Amino acid sequence: MGYDHKAIEKKWQNFWDEDQTFVAPDKSDKEKFYALDMFPYPSGQGLHVGHPEGYTATDIVSRFKRARGFNVLHPMGWDAFGLPAEQYALKTGHNPATFTDENIQTFKNQVKSLGFSYDWNREIKTTDPSYYKWTQWIFEKLYEMGLAYEDEIMVNWAPDFPGGGLVVANEEVINGKTERGGYPVYRKPMKQWVLRITAYADRLIDDLDDLDWPEAIKEQQRHWIGRSIGASIRFAVDGHDGKQIEVFSTRPDTLFGASYLVLSPEHDLVDQITTADQKAAVATYQEEIATKSDLERTDLNKDKSGVFTGAYAKNPVNGELLPIWIADYVLASYGTGAVMGVPAHDQRDYDFAKKFDLRITPVIEGGDIDKEAYSGEGVHINSGFVDGLGKQEAIDKMIAWLEENCAGEKKVNYRLRDWIFSRQRYWGEPIPVIHWEDGTQTLVPEDELPLRLPEMTEEQLKPSGTGESPLANAKDWLEVTREDGMKGRRETNTMPQWAGSSWYFLRYIDAKNGEALADPEKLAYWKNVDLYVGGAEHAVLHLLYARFWNKVLYDLGVVKDKEPFQKLVNQGMILGANHEKMSKSKGNVVNPDDIVNEYGADTLRIYEMFMGPLTQNKPWSEEGVTGSRRWLDRVWRLLINEDGSITDKLTDKADDTLKKEYNLTVKKVTEDLENMHFNTAISTLMVFVNDAYKEDKLPAAYMEGFVQMLAPFAPHLAEELWQKLTGSKESITYVAWPTYDEEALVDDTKEIIFQVNGKVRSKQVLPADASQDDLIAAAKADEKVQKNLDGLEIKKIIAIPGKFVNIVAK
RNA sequence: GCCCUUGUGGCGGAAUUGGCAGACGCGCUGGACUCAAAAUCCAGUGGUGGCAACACCGUGUGGGUUCGACUCCCACCGAGGGCACCA
Incomplete structure (x- = not known):
């Protein structure tokens, strides 16, 4: 019986669900760690192999941190408003809400099949009225603070945008065309809602200094703000x-x-x-x-x-x-x-x-x-x-x-302009403002939030024809009458997709709170995000807007940190096998479902992390995937016999078998995990397995430690091996991370390199504590060194104990 | 044009503070097992020359610093990303 990924992955995913293994308590004596992925837009296409790359990275860090005694917040949700759903609805007559929820379900099933350790109790979606209630609440605060205003301004008007045209923010215009769809953009004065992000320009620049972000992204933001x-x-x-x-x-x-x-x-x-x-x-x-x-x-x-x-x-x-x-x-x-x-x-x-x-x-x-x-x-x-x-x-x-x-x-x-915040769209958060017939305007009272989107018929969803949002067609929703008989009309513009994603990281902290955006005590405990992983395409837009909103909430006293994301890491792109960006037209797209099916989630995780540094672009390779699977098979066979029993090579005897190799592995893997160098961590584990294959006896404690180190990368396989090895009924998740013995790494002898004029000519194994003079004497006495020195006069000798001797001669 | 990132075997990539270039994986070659194949296990694998010991060359290109450079400095070339008449 070999390694059966289908049975094992199903078994442990069910176990984690039932055991609620990854639920993060809001009160704990443990130190907190907040690991966040950029939440996806649940498109109809489903997951792409690029998604799991970043998700695997944060998952590995989350699992590592749990084993290191941290209380880890690791949530997932859905950035579910957006144009594709509305366009699809227009084309097919389906309700965008239903369509969006179906897409979310598909995404969720795919994400779950990869075995990520999310606390699903905290799942959110931006289209949920109980969520966008707070998006609207933040808008009302911005309005009250004078940071949201309506203005007749020169806007970027894309009249050809499907559905009757669209105003887009400066940031969304690329070379005179819309970022999405590439429709031409013209300057035109129009009345729009605008957020006064420029009031925060200095803080948005200055506070970058203390963030652990890639320098390129900081530069881009500085340049974008352009002070x-x-x-x-x-x-x-x-x-x-x-x-x-x-x-x-x-x-x-x-x-x-x-x-x-x-x-x-x-x-x-x-x-x-x-x-x-x-x-x-x-x-x-x-x-x-x-x-x-x-x-x-x-x-x-x-x-x-x-x-x-x-x-x-x-x-x-x-x-x-x-x-x-x-x-x-x-x-x-x-x-x-x-x-x-x-x-x-x-x-x-x-x-x-x-x-x-x-x-x-x-x-x-x-x-x-x-x-x-x-x-x-x-x-x-x-x-x-x-x-x-x-x-x-x-x-x-x-x-x-x-x-x-x-x-x-x-x-x-500043180069930075205020943020154009209205969209002529149905599928977005309604802006909670009423325009009265006497020319005044008021906010929708806080206790009436959320201001829900009305149900719309297919006919109503069609463009109003005036450049207004389709909401102008929803008469019952649109027209309001006050107690004193004053008539009013609701704002028909909706918020841009950036709205919901500008604060979602806070909602995970208290996802179901009906009284507040999140409970102040929970906000105080979880604080800001310790690690944020996502694509570099969000360098200015999302990251700048989220920082702006966080600062507004900081000024309101809602959050305690002036910056939302302490450490930011951009994962590289996964390219097609031909080194080009994956795209349907190029026919080089890889579907993660196929990989999970054929090789298993653990193989996909290992492969994506082993491909190269997280931050770099890397081409996909089918052979690489099979190689990763072969390695997991090899790990399985090292410990498990053909009949499913545990190998009898295991021993409790404490001799020096694998002692040095094991301690080195623990040290290197631990350091690599801290630095997110996943590819070298995996290669270190591979070296250890290669060494273990050469031994007749395998110390049980080392094998258990190895399985623990494997667990963040290949959690299903590791759980299964852990159960077989230890008989434990508990998950490996909270078993304390292995430690290493520094003394086991110290050698009595060291191989010393002998160079002549900077070229390696010989090597000798010498006592580790050999002095500089000892080294020089040994080098001079070395046959090969002498041969290379023949006829030359020694000018200078450089010797560093424990490392090398270089003899300079002419 | 300016800013940021990047360039290492057939391929993905490794190399702590300037100290054995090419870890690990893929691919390839050979061996063991097998009737045979697959799978697996073991070994080899930067280039050139040589039976070999070994020698020379080699981290985009050209220069420099240094006993010693993938690593530091200068100039240039290629790739990726960002910005673009920003006053």
Whole structure:
């Protein structure tokens, strides 16, 4: 009877369910550990081999931590709102809720078949009204704090998006197209709900420093927030009393070198200041720009363009009149939508000035302005009171001057925009706001939450045609009347998918609480997430939004940690056997169900962890899978006879058999687990099994320790072997992790390497405590070393006890 | 263009602080078992030359530091990801 993965995996999955092995108590003297996976969107396609990679990693860590005496919170749930369900519903006439729940069931069965140690009592789904009640509650808090507001703003409008168009956030626009579906995006003013994430910009940047996250992700977030420090400078418009143009500049010290101003074509002042004879040219240019997509304005447009408005502004520092231009290289959405042109020291300004023959005055020494702009360091010239100063001194002095003369001040500017929070969709959390006929608006009272989505017929789900969400079709739900007879209309926009995923990690802490988002005592015990594993594709969107909401909840006193995820690890992608991203069209997709069926969950887990470092992309290999299975078979046969009995090689006698090998294995596997180096941990276990195969007798204690170390990786097999080996009726889960004896690792002798001129020429086994002189003497006496030294004169000898001797000779 | 990551046998990958490059697995080769095959067990396996001892070459390329470099420094090339007229 060989290793029967089907019987064993079923047996232990049932055992864990009935035994409630992985239920995490909310009160415990043990130290807590919170290991979290990014919860999946339960798509109709089911699980992909990429999913179990991260899940296996957190599962291994969770099981390891349990054995090390931690109380481990390891939950799973479903990010279940989202467009595919709504689109599917539209196509088939099915209710998105029913369809979503079916998908969740499929996902759950698949996830369970892999033997992950989740505490299923804490399962959540974002589409559950008892969950989104609290998503709506957080929105109401944001509203009360002035962090949620409605604004007529330039939005990214994707009119071709299936279902009648969609507004998307800046973060969801990639190269002028929607992140999902790739529909073209146009700038259009529309009324939208917006969250004031920019109010948290500084904290979102500064608090990154203390997080144990991959540097690349931190960099991406810093760059996304894009903090730059400079000054606001105000230029009076000549001949227009009181009208000012405000520009932002990181180099206010170059103000003496300004030779023109540029407004973005969409800037409010353009129409007011343009002179009569320039009106036509300006209007033509504006029209031209308005029809251009972002893509055309950036990627495709390498040539500077612009039009003079006919107006002039006064340079506050020297009274010079500077022509005011408009140009598309100045973006309305960044800074104040206006810049001062300092062509001598900014390449973009330089290109513009060259093209339109504008003055180029150097104000910093260095470079050659006949060729290009000079942005290097240098002493200021032609700059009045900052002449002779270096960069920082000049900046400080200029800002002081601007502040004294009311012409500007120090300013911090961000690339980050506020978060557009409304979606013209049915399948999302309703925004709990009522618009009354007198023009006022109120929140849905807290005790009436959750504001549930109405049941919709197939007909109602179709686009409203107005760009509004299909909820506008649900008349009964839409229209409300107050006690005083005032009529109102509910907000028809819903929240984006990011809403539910911005706080789900907190709900796991107290998943069924009807009175609060989570119980304060439980929040205080579990605190933030110790380990968060997921794909790098969430580097800015999800991780930035979740950090923002966590900080808001921190300010409200709900959570005690200012950051939600202490350690973040991005798993790499699992590529197809051809080293390309798995996709249906390439025909290289592997379904985890097939692997579990044929080889077992333990094999899949071992293989995915053995493929290479967790964080790197790795190609799938069918041969690799069979290799992993073969190894598990080999482990089984080491301990179990053909008839299912335990091998009689086992012995309780304590001699030195495998002593050193075992202790080394415990040390290395333990260290590797702490560092999440799963591939090398498995190879260490393989080496131990290879060593064990060479022995006639197997010390029982070592074999038990080995099975314990195998348990996080291949839990079903390990449980079965543990039961056979020890007769225990308990799960191996909470058996204390094996320890090693440092003394067993100490050798009496060491193999010493002898080098001549850095090349290994010989080796000798010497006493471990041999001194430097002993080593040198042994090296000099070595036959091969002597041969290689023949005819040479020894110049220098480097010897490190316990390691090597290098003789340098000429 | 800028930022981040990365480059090691036929393949996936290992190598603690600068100290034996290639652990472990796959594949391949040979042996044992078998009537035979599969499975399993054992052994070998970076390249070139040599019967061999051994020698030389070898971690993307070129240089540098060092007794010694996959590891540190400089320049370049390739791959992956992110951002892109950000004032």
